[in-house]
Amino acid sequence: MATLDSQRAVAVIGAGTMGAGIAQVAAMAGHPVILYDTREGAAAQAIAGIGKTLQTLASRQKVDSAQAARAVAALKPAQTLADLADCGLVVEAIVERLDAKAQLFAALEDIVSPACLLATNTSSIPVTAIGAALKHPGRLGGMHFFNPAPRLPLVEIISGLDTRPDTAQCLFDTAFAWGKSPVRARSTPGFIVNRVARPFYGEGLRLLQEQAVDAATLDYIARACGGFRMGPCELTDLIGQDVNAAVSRSVWAAFHHAPRFEPSLVQQELVDGGRLGRKAGRGFFDYADGAPAPAPSLAASQPRPDVIALFGGSPLAQALGSRLRAAGVPFQACAERGDGRVAQADEALLYLTDGRSATQRAHDLGQPATLLLDLSLDPATARCMPLAAARQCPPAAVAAATGLLQAAGLDVAPIRDVPGMVVMRTVAMLANEALDTVSQGVCSAADVDQAMRLGVNYPLGPLAWCARIGADTVGTVLTHLHAAYGERYLPCAALKSSIYSGIPLHVA
Template sequence: MTALDSRIAVAVIGAGTMGAGIAQVAALAGHPVFLHDTRPGAAAQAIDGIRHGLRALVAKKRLDADQVESALNGLCAADALTDLGACGLIIEAIVERLDAKTALFGALESIVTTDCLLATNTSSIPVTAIGAGLRHPERLGGLHFFNPAPRMPLVEIVSGLDTSAETTRTLADTATAWGKTPVLTRSTPGFIVNRVARPFYAEGLRLLQEQALDPATLDHIMRTCGGFRMGPCELTDLIGQDINAAVSRSVWTAFYHAPRFEPSLLQQELVDGGRLGRKSGRGFHDYREGTPAPAPQLAPAQACPKMVSIHGDGPLARALASRLRAHEVAFDTAPAREDGCVAQAGDARLYLTDGRSATRRASDLNQPATLLLDLALDPETATCLPLAAARQCPESARQAAIGLLQAAGYEVAPIQDAPGMVVMRTVAMLINEAADTVHQGVCSAPDLDLAMRLGVNYPLGPLDWCDRIGARVIGTVLTHLRGSDGERYRPCVALQSAIHSGKSFHEA
């Protein structure tokens, strides 16, 4: 292991939330830590905040008192960059501007020793560009922490074109020694997490713009059906609509305006109106005092039809059968149907979405009473299922389908007929972007899945999710979406290869 010895001093430049968090992590790992900021008094103020926070954790018995006092004794404010000459690692966490970062590292090169490592906490600026003007760019790498740095386990270790293997290895091992989980990534736009996560926001925002559903229902579906910790509206409200929109624009621009990264007009309208989320009191949701939490739009109770049949033994069919038995609802079973019908409730025919709209599928099947169900992380334990009816579907059939699902113990979230629905459309695009990221050599498949679980708390890594669903299913969904909404949904080369080879992304 090549981690920095804990006796070596570490400096953090930038005393905002992220910089202070990184300083706290390094200090608790036993390093002497210098915190510097150009704003007078900012570093000292940040250290006071760290002191208060750590002693509060000691009072709650979450940290050892001796470890905390040792860390605090080794933490001090540096008034000038020239005070950092003896440090072995300097991490910048300043404003996200290339000119500011290059100027800072240029100044540091004339101050530090030749064996001092330099690291940037940038979330999207290429490390190669930051180091381009340095005399020794081989010692510069990315240490991208996630907010809040003391609690979030993931650190992306970013290598630019000139970053040496030794620098990368030392940064990764040091992150491990600090109690973090490092993943290795090349310096490409968005690195791993900020690139692969774009569809989670983008597809939800497109569904809102298409008026398929409202923000509260979208968030509810992604949590209770998709298994995500937060939905896209509440998550972007937490991040800040301005910050999330800026990252989206940055990635879109860096990929030369690729359609799949196109920013949301709806989100930009929120930003223009000052509705930035929690920090401004309003975003997609209203956080002002006394405002009730928004409720999802769920179907009112409907009677379960007397004639119910479950077809085949796929995951959704098995879950429906199991839950109907648990609720003592009588039903018939039948072999799998060639058209993919999962269940029949009176005249209603229920199918898992394949990327076509319910209206298109009803036309293709010549079956007006067609209704679609969304992908669920685990249909056995999901508490809510979205339902979309074809435009030509009779209201009686729609009510019968709702009654069946409610009899199986599901909440039903009716949405407008949108190709790919909600969870399936989002997950398919996450998988496609993940596959393309690995195909381009940005990172390994295991590191990608690990990064998405730890960095944004996904219930499964996208490539693990692909293994569960099947690459062929995802390819079909994307092909149908592409047919209805253009190149944005083109299956990438790596996904097509997985379909034709039958091999997992985790296989050599």
């Protein structure tokens, strides 16, 4: 390993939340750490805060008390950049402005030794652009931590055009030695996480704009059906609507306004209205003391249908069968039908969404009583199932389908009939973006999945999810979405190659 010697000092520039977090990580790993900030007293204040945090963690036996004491003792504030002259690594965590970062690193070149490595914690600015102002850009790389840095394991190690391989390797090995799970990426807009995660926010916000579902129900579907830790509305409220919108605009502009990255008018209205999320007390949801918790809009209880039939051996049909048996509900097990139906409840025919609206599918099948079910992470344990009915579907069929799902122990979330529904649409777009990212050499297939699991807590990496449901399914969904909406949903070349060859990208 090319790990930075633990006896070498690490400097962190920027004493905000991220900079203080990185300083804590380096100090806990045994390095002397120098913290610098242009704001007078900010570095000392951050070190005091780190000390209190570590003392609390030690009292709760979350960290070793002796290690915590050594870490606090290893932290020192710097008065000027000149105090960083003997450092082996400098990590920058200042404002997200190219000019500010480039000027800082240019000044550091005249202070630190030629052997000192330079790292930027930028989340979106190309490392290549930052390094362009340096006389020796080969020693600069990206070291993108995720907030809170002491707790989240992912670090993206970014190589610009001029980053030396030994620089990237040392940053990677050092992050690993600090107890992190690093991944490698090439310097492109958004790197891995901020690029591949855009559809999670973008599709949720688009569904709100289409009035397919309300914010609380959207989040509940994402959690209780999709298995995500948080829904897009509560997550953007946590991040800050202004921050999330700014990243979206940055990625959109960097990709020359590609439609799949188009920012949301719904989110922009929140920003314009000062509803920035938790930090402002209000975003999609109200965070004032005593405000009611967001509640999803779920279907009222319906009687169990007289006739229940399940078709074929798909995971969804098998899961419904297991749940009905556990509830003591009788049903007929039938052979697979050519139209792909999953279940029948009286006259209602239920299908897994394939990217078409229920209305179009009813028309194509010549079956007015057509209803669609969404993709779920695990249909055997999901708590919720979104349900979309064709416009021509009789009310009695909607009630029968609802009664079947409720008999299987599922909350039913009725949504407006839009192509792709919620989870399927989101997962298909995540998989498409991950495939495109890997095919462009930004990162490996294994790294994109690890980054999305560790950086944003996805229940599955996008490529693992694609492999689970099949590239052909993802391709079909996107093809139908593309027909309905246009270029935003165009399947990437890597997805088409996987479909035509039958060979998925390898995910370790």
